[in-house]
Amino acid sequence: MITGRRITAVLGGLALLGALGFLVKGNIGEGLVYYLTPAEVLAKGVDAEGQAIRLGGLVQPGSVVWKAEELDLRFVVADETGTIPVIAKSAPPQMFREGMGVVVEGRMVDGVFHSSSVIVKHSNEYQPPADGHTAPAEAYKTLMKNGQD
Amino acid sequence: MLRLIGFAAVAAAFAIAIFGIVAAVVAVKRRDAGLMQSARAAVYTNFVLMSVSNLAMITALLTHDFSIDYVAQVGSRATPAYITVISLWSALEGSILFWGWVLSAYTAGAIWFARQRAGALGAYATATMLFVGGFFYLLLLGPASPWGLVSPVPLDGPGPNPLLQNHWLMGVHPPLLYLGYVGFTVPFGFAMGALLSGQLDDTWVRLSRKWTLAAWAFLSLAIVAGMWWSYDVLGWGGYWAWDPVENASFMPWLTATAFLHSVMVEERRGMLRAWNMSLVIATFLLTILGTTITRSGILSSVHAFAEGPIGLFFISFMAITLLGSLMLLAGRAGELRGEARLDRMASRETVFLFNNLILTAFTFTVLLGTLFPLVAEAARGVKVTVGAPYFNSMTIPLCVALLFLVGVGPALPWKGVEARELKSRFLVPVIGLLVATALALLAGVRGGWGLAAFGFAGFALVTNVREYVTATLARRRAAGSGFLGALTGVVRANPRRYGGFLAHIGLVLIAIGIAASSIFRLDREVTLRGGESVAIHDYVVRFDQLRAEQEPHKVVVYAQLTAFTADGKELGRMYPALNYYEMRGGEPITTPAVRSRLDEDLYINLLAFEQNGANATLHVIIEPLVAWIWIGTGVVAFGALISLVGGRGRRPAPIRVPSRPAQPGSRPRPVEVS
Numbered sequence: 001m002i003t004g005r006r007i008t009a010v011l012g013g014l015a016l017l018g019a020l021g022f023l024v025k026g027n028i029g030e031g032l033v034y035y036l037t038p039a040e041v042l043a044k045g046v047d048a049e050g051q052a053i054r055l056g057g058l059v060q061p062g063s064v065v066w067k068a069e070e071l072d073l074r075f076v077v078a079d080e081t082g083t084i085p086v087i088a089k090s091a092p093p094q095m096f097r098e099g100m101g102v103v104v105e106g107r108m109v110d111g112v113f114h115s116s117s118v119i120v121k122h123s124n125e126y127q128p129p130a131d132g133h134t135a136p137a138e139a140y141k142t143l144m145k146n147g148q149d
Numbered sequence: 150m151l152r153l154i155g156f157a158a159v160a161a162a163f164a165i166a167i168f169g170i171v172a173a174v175v176a177v178k179r180r181d182a183g184l185m186q187s188a189r190a191a192v193y194t195n196f197v198l199m200s201v202s203n204l205a206m207i208t209a210l211l212t213h214d215f216s217i218d219y220v221a222q223v224g225s226r227a228t229p230a231y232i233t234v235i236s237l238w239s240a241l242e243g244s245i246l247f248w249g250w251v252l253s254a255y256t257a258g259a260i261w262f263a264r265q266r267a268g269a270l271g272a273y274a275t276a277t278m279l280f281v282g283g284f285f286y287l288l289l290l291g292p293a294s295p296w297g298l299v300s301p302v303p304l305d306g307p308g309p310n311p312l313l314q315n316h317w318l319m320g321v322h323p324p325l326l327y328l329g330y331v332g333f334t335v336p337f338g339f340a341m342g343a344l345l346s347g348q349l350d351d352t353w354v355r356l357s358r359k360w361t362l363a364a365w366a367f368l369s370l371a372i373v374a375g376m377w378w379s380y381d382v383l384g385w386g387g388y389w390a391w392d393p394v395e396n397a398s399f400m401p402w403l404t405a406t407a408f409l410h411s412v413m414v415e416e417r418r419g420m421l422r423a424w425n426m427s428l429v430i431a432t433f434l435l436t437i438l439g440t441t442i443t444r445s446g447i448l449s450s451v452h453a454f455a456e457g458p459i460g461l462f463f464i465s466f467m468a469i470t471l472l473g474s475l476m477l478l479a480g481r482a483g484e485l486r487g488e489a490r491l492d493r494m495a496s497r498e499t500v501f502l503f504n505n506l507i508l509t510a511f512t513f514t515v516l517l518g519t520l521f522p523l524v525a526e527a528a529r530g531v532k533v534t535v536g537a538p539y540f541n542s543m544t545i546p547l548c549v550a551l552l553f554l555v556g557v558g559p560a561l562p563w564k565g566v567e568a569r570e571l572k573s574r575f576l577v578p579v580i581g582l583l584v585a586t587a588l589a590l591l592a593g594v595r596g597g598w599g600l601a602a603f604g605f606a607g608f609a610l611v612t613n614v615r616e617y618v619t620a621t622l623a624r625r626r627a628a629g630s631g632f633l634g635a636l637t638g639v640v641r642a643n644p645r646r647y648g649g650f651l652a653h654i655g656l657v658l659i660a661i662g663i664a665a666s667s668i669f670r671l672d673r674e675v676t677l678r679g680g681e682s683v684a685i686h687d688y689v690v691r692f693d694q695l696r697a698e699q700e701p702h703k704v705v706v707y708a709q710l711t712a713f714t715a716d717g718k719e720l721g722r723m724y725p726a727l728n729y730y731e732m733r734g735g736e737p738i739t740t741p742a743v744r745s746r747l748d749e750d751l752y753i754n755l756l757a758f759e760q761n762g763a764n765a766t767l768h769v770i771i772e773p774l775v776a777w778i779w780i781g782t783g784v785v786a787f788g789a790l791i792s793l794v795g796g797r798g799r800r801p802a803p804i805r806v807p808s809r810p811a812q813p814g815s816r817p818r819p820v821e822v823s
Binding site: 011012014015016018028030031032033034035052054068069071089090091092093094095120140141142143144 | 424427502505506509510513517518521525531532533534535536537538539540542674675676695696697698699704706727736737756757759760761762764766
């Protein structure tokens with residue numbers, strides 16, 4: 001005889017067991033992405049290879065090479081103690097500048113970080129435009145004239 | 150002035166909520182009808198007060214009263230009026246204020262409709278809902294107060310987060326989400342009312358049924374509106390990323406969906422009563438968890454907790470609610486014992502049990518994946534996120550199993566059928582399964598899960614559509630009316646049943662859209678000079694020129710493209726754009742150009758460009774059948790609407806007298822006993 005209450009207990013238990021079993025099988029570790037700094041990646045050495053990583057640091061000034069025709073973006077991410085070369089097969093984000101904070105997601109292959117996404121780090125909070133920043137209206141004036149046809 | 154009105158209204162609402170709670174509880178103890186009336190008056194008054202407070206904030210936003218903290222935070226003189234009004238929910242404090250308003254409205258509505266027939270249960274439900282309301286009013290008075298004084302008064306503000314002001318859906322998605330989230334307070338209130346008063350029959354279910362269904366429908370719409378916004382604004386061509394914020398809205402939907410099904414088992418068979426209570430409690434807690442996740446910043450880091458007390462408030466409230474409701478539930482466990490038992494495996498109630506099992510496992514899976522980073526950071530000190538691969542590999546089998554059940558449930562009657570009957574019931578759906586699988590194979594689907602998804606989608610579609618067709622044909626024969634008349638008659642006779650089947654059909658359409666657009670997605674990034682073209686799939690896209698326009702609060706840079714078919718027929722212009730919000734600075738917001746058709750979407754995003762307009766880097770994406778996700782959602786919502794307002798129909802009669810199904814193949818007919 002299966003009573004309602006027992007069904008409740010059985011359902012709850014089975015659901016929990018099922019989910020846990022699933023977890024072991026699916027191995028949550030496979031899907032993990034680690035947040036690391038360049039120094040931490042270097043410290044891990046070979047262990048960092050192949051692991052999904054979100055690498056955070058600054059774009060080293062003078063390191064950026066962007067070939068638009070080939071969609072090939074190369075730069076170096078640095079923190080106080082380490083540098084990691086990055087290759088991204090995608091366009092740089094609009095606000096991407098040298099010396100700026102970035103988070104790149106991808107994997108280390110033979111000491112080079114192959115990135116699938118590059119995100120410029122900026123907080124959600126309002127910040128007044130920094131010095132030396134050109135207002136968009138100024139920067140794209142030529143394009144606006146372009147639109148007058 | 151507005152500051153004072155807004156603040157005073159919330160303060161008064163808090164005091165009145167406390168009074169109402171005391172009045173309701175004392176009214177039960179003393180059997181004092183007058184006092185109970187006062188408690189209800191407190192509920193209605195709170196709705197008025199919260200309306201005043203919210204309208205005061207909207208007025209302050211529209212009149213740019215930058216002396217008010219919240220207005221200074223999200224307002225801007227250059228922002229259009231529509232965006233200014235919806236800024237009400239664009240940041241933490243305003244969204245809690247809006248939450249309080251919606252909650253007071255739900256509470257007032259639920260208590261008003263229950264006033265005649267609820268007794269002690271209603272009194273405790275009133276107290277519970279006022280308790281929840283009181284928590285939000287307290288937040289508004291303390292850690293999430295939008296009414297702080299800014300001095301000196303700024304001349305202008307930054308405007309709301311650019312992501313939120315870039316699409317009309319932002320005026321739609323958050324209110325829908327709140328209408329969904331907050332609505333689950335009503336069934337929670339009535340469930341607590343039942344536990345506290347000891348009136349454990351299905352009164353609480355009947356009092357909350359329509360509210361639960363409405364909240365569920367709003368939440369469904371909200372989730373998909375969020376997906377659509379993600380698709381139309383974020384520019385990556387996807388609609389679901391297993392982001393914690395998305396998961397937060399999805400988890401209560403899963404448990405609420407489980408409840409909508411299992412509650413029918415309670416109504417018909419008197420089973421699963423404690424389980425249903427648990428689902429309602431879980432759903433409510435998950436909505437609070439969802440707000441905690443989205444609003445406290447807890448998932449970006451455990452340490453975000455330290456930055457403000459709001460997280461602690463939420464966690465304490467969740468802990469109190471969880472412990473309180475579980476203790477109540479445990480105390481009544483003996484009285485919640487079920488009445489009936491399962492007769493056969495092949496029955497509607499068995500399918501509902503499996504439905505609940507899978508939906509619960511689904512919830513656990515998503516919950517673990519969402520909270521795992523917290524555990525990892527607390528236990529091992531590492532910062533991690535759980536990527537989409539985990540969620541996909543875990544949930545795709547669960548989704549396929551659910552599709553299978555959607556196809557089985559409607560074909561089986563309550564109390565079940567004999568094994569020999571199964572063949573006649575499932576012959577046609579199985580043909581649907583085979584045809585759909587064959588079509589998927591022909592279309593090029595090769596993966597096992599993909600084939601299963603399309604196959605069971607066909608299976609489920611056939612089962613649910615057949616319910617409509619057979620009933621309509623039978624009615625037409627009996628009544629001699631036209632097909633449409635018969636169809637309306639069928640739905641009117643049992644809106645709950647046919648609304649449910651329609652929701653199933655919508656769900657299957659969504660599943661087909663998701664499966665097709667993920668399996669057959671094609672994409673390409675390319676940099677083009679003026680006049681150059683790129684060919685992808687059946688399209689050729691030409692980059693004509695780059696332009697920019699100054700709007701009051703932003704600068705828009707857009708590429709003018711012309712799309713052609715592969716054989717050179719012109720399809721029209723497309724204008725993917727980047728929006729620069731000057732007041733906010735930072736990354737521009739994308740506006741992808743989407744050419745949406747029933748068969749496939751051509752989706753183009755502007756990634757980068759030369760400042761002189763010489764070239765543009767584009768992301769061109771082809772996604773088949775995406776439109777069916779949005780269409781299917783409309784169908785789901787229409788199904789829910791039919792269930793809600795499609796006439797009175799008959800009340801589902803509980804089945805207590807043991808009975809055999811009359812004839813093999815005949816429609817199941819519950820034995821009417823009341």
